[in-house]
Amino acid sequence: MTKTPLACWAGIGLVAMTLAGCAVGPDYATPGQLLPGQWGNAPKTTKPLDAARLGGWWKKLGDRRLNEIVERAVAGNLDVASAKARIREARATRRQAIGALLPQIDGQGSATRSRSSAATSSSGTNITSNLYQAGFDASFELDLFGANYRNVEATTYGVDAADEDLRATLLTLIGDVATNYTEARGAQARIALARRTAASQRETEKLTRNRFTAGTASALDVERAAAQAATTEAAIPTLEASYAQSLHQLGILTGEAPTALAGLLGSGGPIPAARGTPPAGIPADVLVNRPDVRRAERQLAQATAKIGQAEAALYPSVSLTGKISTTALKTGDLAKNSSIGWSFGPTLSVPIFNGGELRAAVEVAEAQRDQSDAALRLAVLTALQDVENSLVNLAKERQRAGKLSAAATSYREAARLSRTLYQSGAASFLDVLDAERSLYSAEDTLLQSRVTATSNFVALNKALGGGWDRPVEVERKRVVDTNTGPHLRAAY
Structure with a gap:
């Protein structure tokens, strides 16, 4: 008698294996993308870009402090921590979906002690008795039309999308x-x-005051000299505030206090600069190298799988249930042949009328798939735009910096000559003020241009998909719970 249920479950498994290949809904295929063959603002080439050449691009700036801050940011950034948690969530969701493909078995047991009064007893005496029960309940949904299979497929794509989301977060982080x-x-x-x-x-x-004392300069010249010096000094607090804001943002990016990096940056340092231009490859490279594009593609695949999951609800479903139980008056009599009972059988559910709810669910899934398709195409176009803009901006800003450098050199010589001529009485003081003002403006603009050029270099590497090229630990939790087993509730 005890062998019959096992044979039945073996038959159930055979039926499930026979029907495992059936599924409804569209099968996902990577959509084709119409892309230009060449970049409009880069040297012509037909060779794809090796993604390995984009890794560690920030090291080309030659700044060890920047390298150190990048390492700290990858380890401590809170957006990265959230992306890691989303990967763990996606993986756990997939394991949940896989669990629906397998039989569900629950064990149960009970012990009852009862007493019947003499008035209801056939023997006319009070009777006390024990009743012990134990058994297993099992159920298994035959995935006839692939609803659970499509769910596993969707969650698998969800894991891929979460992985790409982490890469995109790291790319943005390093660029920032x-x-x-x-x-x-x-x-x-x-x-x-x-x-x-x-x-x-x-x-x-000071020189002008001395000349005024000697009677060779006017009080107007003295006041003009003082005003120009004060105007230049007035720019310093604004620049100090700008520095503090960048410093504080770096602290937040590393997941630390806003002023945590003050000691590291306080001693000063040159503006990072890279001479070369990273190879752009061909436009099709963005499909492979840009994590935001890959994430959008995986999300489209996930949305496509969910259509099949919704469509499977339109078809009949079959579940197999079974039970094995044993009942005895004594614990020693449990599991004996005479006390064992079993039952099993299929359950068929057929959707007949639901007011169009199930069909509407399919249409919802199809609309969401179309949204994901549009998001993918937009991500590709945005990636192409990012690269083209960055190529132009970097090239033109470097040209501008070259002209500004030449201008600063000329203004520096003009300032020197004007001061020499003024001291000899061959030039007016207005010439000196104008030359000094022009020199400061040219040198300050040149520094801003160098910052912009490096920022454009960063933007180009981001646009091409350059980011963190080493493994990242995602399974380690940031919050470790303690005392999670059974324990006394805390009083509130």
């Missing part, structure tokens, strides 16, 4: 760190320039 670090160094350089210029202008003011 590099940009804010560059802006912080640019602010420091501009502060130093303003202080040097203000000190020089104060020297000019």
